Amino acid sequence: MAIDNYLPILLFIAIATGLACTMLAVSWLRGKRNPYDNKNAPYECGFDPVTKEPGKFDIRFYLVGILFVIFDVEIAFLFPWAVSLGKIGAAGFFSMVLFLAILTFGFIYEWMKGALDWE
Amino acid sequence: MMAVGLGHFLILGSVLFCLGLVGVFINRRNVLVSLMALEVLLLSVSILFVTFAKYHDHLHGQIVSLFIIGTAAAEAAVGLAILIVFFRFKKSIKLEDVQDLKG
Amino acid sequence: MIFNLLTILPELSLVLASIFMLIVGVFKEKKQKNAKPVSRAFSLGIYIAFGIFFFAYFYEIWVSHKFHGFSFDGLIASDRMTVIGKVLVLIAASLWIGLKTNSTHAAVLRAGIKVYEYPILSLMVLVGAFLTIASNDFLILFLALELQALPLYIMITSRHESQHSSEAGIKYFIFGSIATAFVLFGAAFLYGYAGTTNFSPFANLLFFTSESVYENMWLDIGFLFLMMGLMIKLAVFPFHSWSFDVYEGSANVQVAFLITVPKISIVFVLIRLMYGPFAQLVPMIQPYILWLCVASIVWGAVGAIKQQNIRRLLAYASVHNIGFILLPISIGSFEGLQISIEYLTVYTLSLIGFFIGVTSLHKDGMNIDKISDLRGLWEHYPKIAILMTICLFSFAGIPPLAGFWVKLHVFRELIKAGMIWPTIIIAFASIVAVFYYLVVIRNIFFEKSESKLSKDTIRFDILMIIGSILALYPLYQESLLRIIEYSLYTV
Numbered sequence: 001m002a003i004d005n006y007l008p009i010l011l012f013i014a015i016a017t018g019l020a021c022t023m024l025a026v027s028w029l030r031g032k033r034n035p036y037d038n039k040n041a042p043y044e045c046g047f048d049p050v051t052k053e054p055g056k057f058d059i060r061f062y063l064v065g066i067l068f069v070i071f072d073v074e075i076a077f078l079f080p081w082a083v084s085l086g087k088i089g090a091a092g093f094f095s096m097v098l099f100l101a102i103l104t105f106g107f108i109y110e111w112m113k114g115a116l117d118w119e
Numbered sequence: 120m121m122a123v124g125l126g127h128f129l130i131l132g133s134v135l136f137c138l139g140l141v142g143v144f145i146n147r148r149n150v151l152v153s154l155m156a157l158e159v160l161l162l163s164v165s166i167l168f169v170t171f172a173k174y175h176d177h178l179h180g181q182i183v184s185l186f187i188i189g190t191a192a193a194e195a196a197v198g199l200a201i202l203i204v205f206f207r208f209k210k211s212i213k214l215e216d217v218q219d220l221k222g
Numbered sequence: 223m224i225f226n227l228l229t230i231l232p233e234l235s236l237v238l239a240s241i242f243m244l245i246v247g248v249f250k251e252k253k254q255k256n257a258k259p260v261s262r263a264f265s266l267g268i269y270i271a272f273g274i275f276f277f278a279y280f281y282e283i284w285v286s287h288k289f290h291g292f293s294f295d296g297l298i299a300s301d302r303m304t305v306i307g308k309v310l311v312l313i314a315a316s317l318w319i320g321l322k323t324n325s326t327h328a329a330v331l332r333a334g335i336k337v338y339e340y341p342i343l344s345l346m347v348l349v350g351a352f353l354t355i356a357s358n359d360f361l362i363l364f365l366a367l368e369l370q371a372l373p374l375y376i377m378i379t380s381r382h383e384s385q386h387s388s389e390a391g392i393k394y395f396i397f398g399s400i401a402t403a404f405v406l407f408g409a410a411f412l413y414g415y416a417g418t419t420n421f422s423p424f425a426n427l428l429f430f431t432s433e434s435v436y437e438n439m440w441l442d443i444g445f446l447f448l449m450m451g452l453m454i455k456l457a458v459f460p461f462h463s464w465s466f467d468v469y470e471g472s473a474n475v476q477v478a479f480l481i482t483v484p485k486i487s488i489v490f491v492l493i494r495l496m497y498g499p500f501a502q503l504v505p506m507i508q509p510y511i512l513w514l515c516v517a518s519i520v521w522g523a524v525g526a527i528k529q530q531n532i533r534r535l536l537a538y539a540s541v542h543n544i545g546f547i548l549l550p551i552s553i554g555s556f557e558g559l560q561i562s563i564e565y566l567t568v569y570t571l572s573l574i575g576f577f578i579g580v581t582s583l584h585k586d587g588m589n590i591d592k593i594s595d596l597r598g599l600w601e602h603y604p605k606i607a608i609l610m611t612i613c614l615f616s617f618a619g620i621p622p623l624a625g626f627w628v629k630l631h632v633f634r635e636l637i638k639a640g641m642i643w644p645t646i647i648i649a650f651a652s653i654v655a656v657f658y659y660l661v662v663i664r665n666i667f668f669e670k671s672e673s674k675l676s677k678d679t680i681r682f683d684i685l686m687i688i689g690s691i692l693a694l695y696p697l698y699q700e701s702l703l704r705i706i707e708y709s710l711y712t713v
Binding site: 065067069073074076077 | 182188189192193195196199
Binding site: 129 | 360361364365368372375379385388389391392396399400402403407409410411413414417
């Protein structure tokens with residue numbers, strides 16, 4: 001295997017780096033700057049930027065994250081199913097319907113349990 | 120220039136697996152780190168399966184690796200949930216607090 | 223037929239039942255805030271539905287042979303061994319979820335489990351255990367192991383008042399996940415060797431291979447890690463350390479479930495692996511498994527002596543007994559397999575009998591925790607005391623009881639295979655083990671207690687049946703062995 005197999009990757013890296021640098025440079029050169037205290041403060045979603053004890057994390061984020069991870073990753077099963085749908089016939093189709101039905105029951109349970117309510 | 124072949128991927132998977140094991144056992148700080156190491160364990164096996172699937176030139180191993188990813192997510196969710204319960208009692212997730220039961 | 227639903231009828235009915243219960247339960251909980259936490263009506267309904275399905279299935283596979291073999295493209299095995307395994311798991315589990323024992327219900331409540339999901343989780347563990355027994359493919363094995371492990375993690379953590387519960391949950395989670403990862407790692411290399419994750423092709427592949435099977439690195443690594451993973455789950459000697467803490471941090475009702483259901487299913491998987499696909503490799507690892515078993519028998523006997531906590535004691539006893547269960551498998555003969563399943567059956571029955579007794583008792587509104595909590599049992603409840611003693615004597619292997627005969631069979635099999643030293647060592651270890659069972663019995667009979675022991679209503683009929691099964695073992699020993707032998711011919 002020769003090194004020129006990796007040429008596309010090198011090109012990709014070069015273009016990506018170049019594009020990022022160009023965008024940063026243009027916004028730095030052309031942008032208007034109007035700094036004040038609140039704008040300079042570090043921002044992270046869901047946090048009060050100024051707290052006495054840093055590192056406390058709201059447990060509700062964990063909960064939403066946990067629920068999201070499960071429903072997000074199960075989607076991965078849908079892709080191979082969708083690609084091969086023509087070949088696997090009715091049995092394959094209804095297997096996935098069953099799977100999604102079980103997932104829906106899980107969702108109903110989670111909803112009724114109040115896991116999706118923020119307060 | 121050496122070509123990247125089957126052996127390299129196997130070594131990658133095995134090294135990641137060993138790193139995961141080391142991460143679980145040597146880690147003295149944090150339970151969360153253990154959970155991450157467990158995730159590394161499962162995903163390294165996933166790499167191995169994909170490698171072998173390529174080697175045998177059929178899809179079975181890739182399907183297995185998809186299932187591994189799905190199950191790893193469920194496992195991570197359960198692990199985090201257990202960790203939250205633990206945190207409510209102890210107000211900490213340090214590993215030295217997981218030592219009450221000794222006999 | 224590839225798509226044969228009848229071969230997974232028990233699993234299917236359990237899955238449908240658990241989903242139904244989950245949804246009904248959550249709506250019911252929404253309507254009335256203080257709904258009954260563990261609804262017994264649910265579990266009874268499930269038990270009936272499940273029984274009907276199970277007998278249909280049992281008949282089809284055992285008697286009429288209509289669905290004998292493999293289904294779902296070879297993913298699921300449905301032979302007589304799966305039936306025997308599932309019946310054993312069901313016996314172990316049904317006493318805790320199905321039978322309408324008030325004592326189980328009260329013990330669950332006393333342990334601080336106040337969620338209605340608890341019996342549903344145990345149903346899911348059952349599905350996982352069933353699929354583990356029936357699995358004929360590494361993918362199904364992995365999914366089934368996860369399916370029985372994940373609900374168990376949640377079950378152990380679900381005691382709201384106890385911080386030990388969450389600690390036990392974390393430990394069980396970490397070690398359980400490592401075990402699953404080991405199984406998977408092994409499966410990956412075996413897949414690399416054979417190009418398939420199905421168990422069935424391995425036997426032919428290993429039998430007809432031109433190169434020596436001992437020298438293929440992928441095969442060796444794969445098989446080694448697979449065995450290690452399953453042994454972590456079983457808590458065999460060098461991998462046993464998690465079980466003590468986990469059992470101590472759980473409630474008695476949970477330990478009764480935890481100590482039987484997953485272990486039975488994994489023993490059956492081991493049997494399927496070692497006698498179906500990997501029979502050629504068994505001579506290679508046989509000496510290692512033999513000495514690991516001897517070590518866990520010795521360790522389980524010696525370590526238990528100074529234990530005060532009853533669940534910790536049972537964890538050591540479980541390490542001890544798992545050694546006895548795996549020893550005959552490691553001999554590598556067909557009789558060894560039979561004796562292993564026979565031992566497993568008797569061990570399960572003794573455990574269930576003991577736990578029915580223990581969970582029905584409580585002291586000052588607390589579950590039995592220390593061995594000394596059993597003091598005064600003979601004074602107050604002589605019937606329970608006698609039946610629990612029968613179970614304990616059966617554990618210890620005191621002559622007229624079942625435990626004695628199965629231990630005798632293990633010894634006989636070992637001597638027949640010419641392994642004199644292991645036999646001598648484990649004979650001494652079981653004498654040591656008798657000692658700590660006697661400590662429990664001394665507490666039951668001869669010690670006076672300061673505070674009064676109380677008990678819930680208890681199903682004496684079940685306890686009596688178990689007691690008489692253990693006591694009258696020689697009467698039906700032959701027929702039990704014949705059933706097991708008949709069931710194993712298909713592996």
